[in-house]
Every structure is written in C-alpha cells, then in structure tokens.
Amino acid sequence: xxxxxxxxxxxxxxxxxxxxxxxxxxxxxxxxxxxxxxxxxxxxxxxxxxxxxxxxxxxxxxxxxxxxxxxxxxxxxxxxxxxxxxxxxxxxxxxxxxxxxxxxxxxxxxxxxxxxxxxxxxxxxxxxxxxxxxxxxxxxxxxxxxxxxxxxxxxxxxxxxxxxxxxxxxxxxxxxxxxxxxxxxxxxxxxxxxxxxxxxxxxxxxxxxxxxxxxxxxxxxxxxxxxxxxxxxxxxxxxxxxxxxxxxxxxxxxxxxxxxxxxxxxxxxxxxxxxxxxxxxxxxxxxxxxxxxxxxxxxxxxxxxxxxxxxxxxxxxxxxxxxxxxxxxxxxxxxxxxxxxxxxxxxxxxxxxxxxxxxxxxxxxxxxxxxxxxxxxxxxxxxxxxxxxxxxxxxxxxxxxxxxxxxxxxxxxxxxxxxxxxxxxxxxxxxxxxxxxxxxxxxxxxxxxxxxxxxxxxxxxxxxxxxxxxxxxxxxxxxxxxxxxxxxxxxxxxxxxxxxxxxxxxxxxxxxxxxxxxxxxxxxxxxxxxxxxxxxxxxxxxxxxxxxxxxxxxxxxxxxxxxxxxxxxxxxxxxxxxxxxxxxxxxxxxxxxxxxxxxxxxxxxxxxxxxxxxxxxxxxxxxxxxxxxxxxxxxxxxxxxxxxxxxxxxxxxxxxxxxxxxxxxxxxxxxxxxxxxxxxxxxxxxxxxxxxxxxxxxxxxxxxxxxxxxxxxxxxxxxxxxxxxxxxxxxxxxxxxxxxxxxxxxxxxxxxxxxxxxxxxxx
Amino acid sequence: xxxxxxxxxxxxxxxxxxxxxxxxxxxxxxxxxxxxxxxxxxxxxxxxxxxxxxxxxxxxxxxxxxxxxxxxx
Numbered sequence: 112x113x114x115x116x117x118x119x120x121x122x123x124x125x126x127x128x129x130x131x132x133x134x135x136x137x138x139x140x141x142x143x144x145x146x147x148x149x150x151x152x153x154x155x156x157x158x159x160x161x162x163x164x165x166x167x168x169x170x171x172x173x174x175x176x177x178x179x180x181x182x183x184x185x186x187x188x189x190x191x192x193x194x195x196x197x198x199x200x201x202x203x204x205x206x207x208x209x210x211x212x213x214x215x216x217x218x219x220x221x222x223x224x225x226x227x228x229x230x231x232x233x234x235x236x237x238x239x240x241x242x243x244x245x246x247x248x249x250x251x252x253x254x255x256x257x258x259x260x261x262x263x264x265x266x267x268x269x270x271x272x273x274x275x276x277x278x279x280x281x282x283x284x285x286x287x288x289x290x291x292x293x294x295x296x297x298x299x300x301x302x303x304x305x306x307x308x309x310x311x312x313x314x315x316x317x318x319x320x321x322x323x324x325x326x327x328x329x330x331x332x333x334x335x336x337x338x339x340x341x342x343x344x345x346x347x348x349x350x351x352x353x354x355x356x357x358x359x360x361x362x363x364x365x366x367x368x369x370x371x372x373x374x375x376x377x378x379x380x381x382x383x384x385x386x387x388x389x390x391x392x393x394x395x396x397x398x399x400x401x402x403x404x405x406x407x408x409x410x411x412x413x414x415x416x417x418x419x420x421x422x423x424x425x426x427x428x429x430x431x432x433x434x435x436x437x438x439x440x441x442x443x444x445x446x447x448x449x450x451x452x453x454x455x456x457x458x459x460x461x462x463x464x465x466x467x468x469x470x471x472x473x474x475x476x477x478x479x480x481x482x483x484x485x486x487x488x489x490x491x492x493x494x495x496x497x498x499x500x501x502x503x504x505x506x507x508x509x510x511x512x513x514x515x516x517x518x519x520x521x522x523x524x525x526x527x528x529x530x531x532x533x534x535x536x537x538x539x540x541x542x543x544x545x546x547x548x549x550x551x552x553x554x555x556x557x558x559x560x561x562x563x564x565x566x567x568x569x570x571x572x573x574x575x576x577x578x579x580x581x582x583x584x585x586x587x588x589x590x591x592x593x594x595x596x597x598x599x600x601x602x603x604x605x606x607x608x609x610x611x612x613x614x615x616x617x618x619x620x621x622x623x624x625x626x627x628x629x630x631x632x633x634x635x636x637x638x639x640x641x642x643x644x645x646x647x648x649x650x651x652x653x654x655x656x657x658x659x660x661x662x663x664x665x666x667x668x669x670x671x672x673x674x675x676x677x678x679x680x681x682x683x684x685x686x687x688x689x690x691x692x693x694x695x696x697x698x699x700x701x702x703x704x705x706x707x708x709x710x711x712x713x714x715x716x717x718x719x720x721x722x723x724x725x726x727x728x729x730x731x732x733x734x735x736x737x738x739x740x741x742x743x744x745x746x747x748x749x750x751x752x753x754x755x756x757x758x759x760x761x762x763x764x765x766x767x768x769x770x771x772x773x774x775x776x777x778x779x780x781x782x783x784x785x786x787x788x789x790x791x792x793x794x795x796x797x798x799x800x801x802x803x804x805x806x807x808x809x810x811x812x813x814x815x816x817x818x819x820x821x822x823x824x825x826x827x828x829x830x831x832x833x834x835x836x837x838x839x840x841x842x843x844x845x846x847x848x849x850x851x852x853x854x855x856x857x858x859x860x861x862x863x864x865x866x867x868x869x870x871x872x873x874x
Numbered sequence: 875x876x877x878x879x880x881x882x883x884x885x886x887x888x889x890x891x892x893x894x895x896x897x898x899x900x901x902x903x904x905x906x907x908x909x910x911x912x913x914x915x916x917x918x919x920x921x922x923x924x925x926x927x928x929x930x931x932x933x934x935x936x937x938x939x940x941x942x943x944x945x946x947x
C-alpha cells in the first residue's frame with residue numbers, strides 16, 4: 112500500500128484557505144460576548160448582570176462597587192433613573208422583570224463603601240477645574256475623580272452640604288446623608304464662596320488643563336455658545352459643558368464630558384475612539400426556558416430590605432448564550448465560547464514560526480454541524496475548523512500524525528479492500544450499492560445480506576462498490592488527496608455505467624451526491640419503497656434513535672428512518688437533541704483518531720441523553736456506542752436480522768473488509784481472491800491485542816516486523832528471554848516483543864511504535 | 875575541551891543480548907531524527923551489527939512527547 116509523505120523541511124507558503132475577513136464574519140456571529148439586554152439599555156452602561164449576581168450572593172460591597180463604577184452618586188441616580196433596563200429584562204416577557212431600581216437603591220444604602228481605591232491611586236498630571244454647582248458639576252466631579260484627575264470645584268456655596276443640596280435637594284434625609292458622606296469621601300478639592308465672572312473663568316483657564324462649567328455659568332458668561340451634545344464640549348470656547356435637564360441628562364452628560372476631558376487631556380481627538388456610549392439593542396440570545404421565578408419578591412415596607420433585595424436579585428437568570436456549549440462536548444471540553452475558540456484557531460493557522468498550540472482543539476472538532484443547528488445565529492465551528500485544517504495543509508504546517516492512521520485506512524479501503532463489480536450475470540446495472548467503509552468494517556454480514564436483498568428485489572441490476580467515499584481526507588483537510596479520491600471514485604462509477612448510487616451511510620450519501628452532482632439514494636429510502644424483507648424484526652424494548660450528523664438538515668432521511676423503525680416495530684423514545692440538533696457520536700471529523708479523550712467525552716454525552724438501547728443509521732455511531740458498553744444496533748442489523756456483536760478492534764475492522772470482499776468475490780463472481788495466509792503461525796496474548804488497539808498498531812504492522820525478522824534475524828533478547836524485533840513501516844517504526852512458539856510460530860506479548868527514526872551515530 | 879551533549883542515556887548493563895550476533899548490547903551512540911531535527915542519545919546498541927534498541931517506556935514516554943512538540947512546530 113502506498114505511503115503518505117510526511118511534511119517536508121521547506122515550508123512553502125502556498126495558499127491561505129481562509130481570509131481574515133471571512134473569519135471576522137464568522138466570529139461576529141457568536142453573541143456570547145454581547146452585553147445583556149439590561150446593560151445594553153442602560154444609558155450609564157451599568158453592568159446590571161454582574162451587580163445582580165453580586166447582590167444575589169449577598170456581596171453588597173461588590174454590588175455597590177459595580178454600581179458606583181457607572182454612577183458615582185448612586186442614590187441620586189436611582190432617584191432619577193427611569194430604569195430602561197427593567198423594560199428590557201427578558202423575564203418581563205414571561206412575568207415580572209427584575210426590579211433593578213429597587214435593588215440598586217438597596218445596594219446603595221446597604222453596601223459598604225470601599226475607599227481604598229481613591230486613596231492609593233496615582234493621580235494623573237493634567238488638572239481639571241469645575242465651575243458652578245448643580246447636578247452636572249457634581250456628577251462630572253465624581254466621574255473625573257474616578258478617572259484619577261486632580262479635580263477642583265469652584266462654587267458659590269459655602270460648604271459641601273449646600274453644594275449637594277443645590278444639586279440634589281430632592282433627596283430624603285437618609286439618602287442626603289449617605290450621598291454627602293460619599294461626596295466628602297471622594298478626592299475632590301473644593302473652593303467655596305467663589306464669585307464666578309469672566310475674569311475668574313479666564314484665570315482658571317490659565318491655571319488648569321481642563322475647565323468645565325455648569326450650564327448657568329456658560330449662559331451667564333458666554334451667552335449663545337453652542338455645546339456639541341455628543342461630546343458635551345463647547346469647541347469655540349474650549350470648555351466642557353452640558354445642556355439638559357434632569358438627573359439622567361446630567362449623569363449621561365457627565366459621562367460623555369468626562370470621556371471628552373480624558374481624550375483632550377491626552378491631546379487626542381475627542382470625537383474618535385469613544386466606544387458604544389448610547390443604549391443599543393443587544394443581539395444576545397437567552398433561553399427563557401430556564402426562567403423559573405416569574406414574580407417579583409414583595410417588599411415588606413416601602414422599599415427592599417437587604418435580604419429581600421438579595422432574593423429579588425436571585426431571580427435574575429444571568430442572560431448568557433451558551434446554547435452550543437451546553438450541547439457540544441467538544442466546546443464543553445475546551446471551556447471556550449466558539450467566537451473566542453474560532454479566533455484562536457484562526458490565529459493558529461497564521462503562525463509561521465513557533466508552536467501551533469491550537470492544533471489539538473482544531474483537530475478535535477467532529478465537524479458535525481450541531482453548533483450551527485443549535486446556535487440562534489448559525490455559528491459554524493465546523494467551517495472554522497475545516498478551513499483551518501485545509502489552511503494548515505496548504506501551508507505545510509499540518510502534522511500528519513493525528514490523521515495518518517485514518518488516511519491510511521482510507522487508502523486501504525480504496526486499495527486492497529476495494530471492490531467494484533456489476534451484479535453477477537448483468538451487462539449493466541441501474542443501481543450501485545455503496546455501503547461505506549465503516550459498514551463493511553463493523554458489520555460485514557449485514558452488508559452482505561443487504562446487497563443480496565437489493566439484488567433479489569430491485570429490478571435493473573445492482574452493482575456493488577466497497578470503498579470509502581472520501582469523507583476521511585475531507586475531514587483531515589487533505590484536499591489534494593480528496594481530489595485524487597474523487598477522481599478515482601468517478602472513474603470507477605463510470606466503469607459501472609454511472610448507475611444510481613444507493614448509499615448505506617448518510618455521510619457517504621452527502622459526499623457522493625456532492626461528488627457526482629446527482630441524487631444519491633439512501634438504502635433506508637429504498638427499503639421504505641420496496642418494504643422490509645421477511646424476517647425483519649424490531650427490538651423488544653424501547654430504544655433511543657440517534658440521528659447521524661451526516662443527515663443533519665436532511666429531514667427526508669430523518670423521517671424515513673423513523674418510519675422504517677416504526678414498520679420494524681421499534682418503539683422509539685424521544686431524546687433531547689435529536690434530528691438536526693443531534694450530537695455527533697465522536698467519529699466525525701476524525702476526532703477519535705486525533706483526540707481520543709475528547710471523542711470519548713463526545714460519545715458519553717451523546718449517550719447521556721437516554722438510558723435505553725441506541726438505534727442508529729450510521730455504522731460509525733453504532734460502533735462508538737457499543738464501544739462504550741451500550742446496547743447499540745444499526746437499523747440494517749434489525750432489518751436483516753444480523754448482529755455484528757461486540758465492536759471489532761482496528762485490525763479486525765481491516766480484516767472484516769478484506770474478508771467480505773474476498774468472500775463475495777468467491778461466492779458471487781466466482782473469482783479466486785489473493786492468498787491471505789501466512790506461512791507461519793502467529794498468535795497474540797490478550798494483553799498484546801488490547802495494547803495494539805489502543806496504540807493503533809495493526810496485525811499487518813506486526814506481520815511486517817516478523818517478516819523482516821524472519822529475513823534478517825535482527826532482534827534483541829531481553830532478561831526474560833523474550834525477543835524484540837523492529838521494522839519501519841511508512842512513517843513509523845514498530846517494535847514487537849514475542850516468544851517463539853514451536854518450530855514455526857510466534858506469540859506476540861507486546862507491541863509499541865514511534866515516529867522518530869533512530870539510527871546509530873559515529874563519533 | 876568540548877563536552878558532548880546527549881539528550882538521553884540508557885545503559886543496558888549487560889541485561890540485553892543481540893539475538894543475531896549473540897553479544898551483549900552496550901551503551902552506544904545513536905540519534906533520533908524527526909521532521910528535520912536530530913537528537914544525539916545513548917542507547918543500547920549491538921557492538922557488532924549496530925542494532926539500536928528503543929525500549930517501550932522510552933518510545934511511549936520521552937520520544938512520544940518530543941514527537942508531539944515537534945509536530946506542532
């Protein structure tokens with residue numbers, strides 16, 4: 112069998128299979144990082160979700176910190192806020208939205224203030240003067256203090272109480288006292304009893320880097336000046352000012368003004384790089400089925416106590432879109448939302464020198480498309496990973512090791528085990544049965560029975576093609592190999608007279624229909640049309656139907672299979688995530704070869720949906736589930752009354768394919784197959800067989816080693832008297848530890864391999 | 875004087891024998907080659923025919939981890 116070339120030394124940068132723009136358009140579909148609806152609606156950009164989480168946990172200190180980050184004087188803001196967040200709360204669609212404003216008020220009253228922040232902060236060099244009193248100067252002083260600018264407030268009032276009363280005289284006594292304490296606790300300088308006139312303003316302009324004025328001072332000293340509302344900046348006078356009435360206008364104005372001041376302090380254009388300032392519509396998706404408590408916690412008095420506020424905060428469902436991560440064991444394993452993982456995988460493909468640390472995650476995706484089906488925006492991780500793999504291949508950066516076994520297996524399927532024949536006695540055939548490589552490997556007797564049945568009951572003749580559809584090289588990203596495989600299959604189909612393909616596997620059906628551009632039938636459709644053969648029998652217990660990822664988006668196949676199961680008398684139990692939303696069994700995308708641990712997790716997750724036996728219509732699914740110890744049957748096994756039994760190991764899978772081919776050749780086409788007998792006796796201990804399966808060592812590899820040993824006699828003898836021989840096959844060196852059994856036999860005890868080549872060195 | 879660097883050393887201590895030549899394996903010079911990288915090592919080598927032995931623990935341990943690291947370069 113031919114060998115696959117390991118990647119070479121000169122990395123020729125050939126083609127970029129995915130552009131940055133393409134990646135960006137894919138990544139932006141993921142809404143995981145979108146702001147929740149409440150925060151998106153908040154004009155002050157309060158992280159409502161985080162604040163509620165802290166309050167729900169009883170951490171009012173943290174909740175207050177978060178609130179003060181958005182509003183330096185929270186009780187004043189609470190009094191004037193119209194709570195647009197409450198209207199946008201997703202719970203309001205099913206019941207009461209969270210009473211955010213009431214919780215905020217409780218947090219402001221009960222939360223302990225942290226003063227460490229302002230004491231230990233290094234102040235910035237640029238200074239700011241705020242002239243006047245009222246809500247805007249108060250809020251702006253708080254915002255600039257938060258940004259660590261040395262701030263001095265010049266006002267007519269004689270003390271902080273009067274200054275605060277001028278701004279927020281509407282507060283009740285308790286709130287006033289708390290906010291006064293907050294004002295005094297801030298690192299803001301005051302100059303009371305000022306008479307502010309033009310000369311005063313001019314003097315402050317000379318002394319300070321930034322000068323901000325209240326609306327009344329602006330109108331009194333510079334009547335008719337225009338303030339740019341997006342910036343809160345009077346450009347001709349180089350003054351920061353605000354126009355607008357009410358608490359929220361002042362609070363929002365102060366935020367914008369502080370950002371403008373920040374930009375100006377750094378000699379930057381105040382118009383650019385301002386981020387998202389205004390409220391916006393969030394694209395976040397929330398699964399409301401998780402919402403349980405739909406009614407507000409009642410207040411015992413006229414406002415929430417700390418405990419009541421915490422209870423109300425607990426009702427928040429913490430809107431997050433994790434639909435794909437909930438359903439996919441691969442994303443769950445890497446604990447990254449797909450937008451981030453996709454970006455990292457893309458960056459991985461762009462590394463020219465250095466470690467490609469994302470190779471493993473890139474090769475662990477099953478490319479099954481479940482994420483696209485469950486994502487409200489259709490995020491396509493399969494496309495990201497498949498493009499990334501092709502990109503790595505095209506730039507000669509893709510390691511061969513993770514996929515070599517599977518690729519060699521495909522070459523075997525389309526080489527030694529390949530068979531393509533017209534139905535015996537027919538000059539031409541209307542159909543060709545293409546059962547797929549896994550069906551022949553896992554359940555050869557079922558394939559044989561299905562073919563004989565199709566021959567007997569379909570008119571027009573049924574040819575047979577045993578081989579691989581090319582999905583393996585497609586999944587591995589080996590696009591050149593895929594071209595070769597496709598050309599080979601097209602030529603073989605043409606030799607048969609291009610009959611209608613009857614696929615035994617949904618993935619083959621998809622691949623072959625893309626290849627030929629013609630409709631490819633599934634054997635399930637044929638059986639639905641011609642009826643079940645005699646002896647077809649369902650199961651005596653209810654079973655869970657596992658939809659194949661190859662049939663995703665193929666409603667006809669999914670329906671037909673269910674109808675067949677019904678005809679067979681199988682009682683199907685419904686599972687979550689079925690149909691288009693079904694997970695992969697762990698075989699797809701070659702995950703089982705590149706990352707067996709993740710593949711096992713994927714299989715277990717697929718099995719966790721039901722305790723019942725699983726019925727599937729893809730032989731790879733049947734095999735993966737049986738390997739996990741679950742009773743697992745392929746629909747065709749029920750149709751033809753066959754039982755593939757316990758899952759075969761990797762060598763038996765090859766043996767099954769070869770034996771099926773040879774037996775059919777002998778039985779139907781009366782051809783003598785190639786001699787497969789060894790001229791010596793070869794046996795394995797149970798341990799050796801198990802080791803070989805786990806280490807991807809085939810009996811063929813062991814035979815190659817022993818053949819070499821028989822020829823050159825090279826081996827070493829260890830302390831226990833066992834012999835160890837080795838031989839390099841393709842890109843790996845295989846070692847076999849064995850003992851002689853009789854004159855012409857060997858018993859294999861252990862086997863191992865490595866890809867590195869080892870040679871003797873001189874000097 | 876230059877000091878020779880070896881990435882790994884195994885001394886067979888006379889416990890292994892070359893089946894073909896009938897002599898004990900000795901600690902000898904060998905190198906691993908993979909994806910255009912070479913690593914000098916000292917492994918059990920037959921002094922007559924030059925057979926280099928890579929024990930199972932070495933193949934599945936150090937060798938496998940170095941292979942992974944080089945593959946992801």
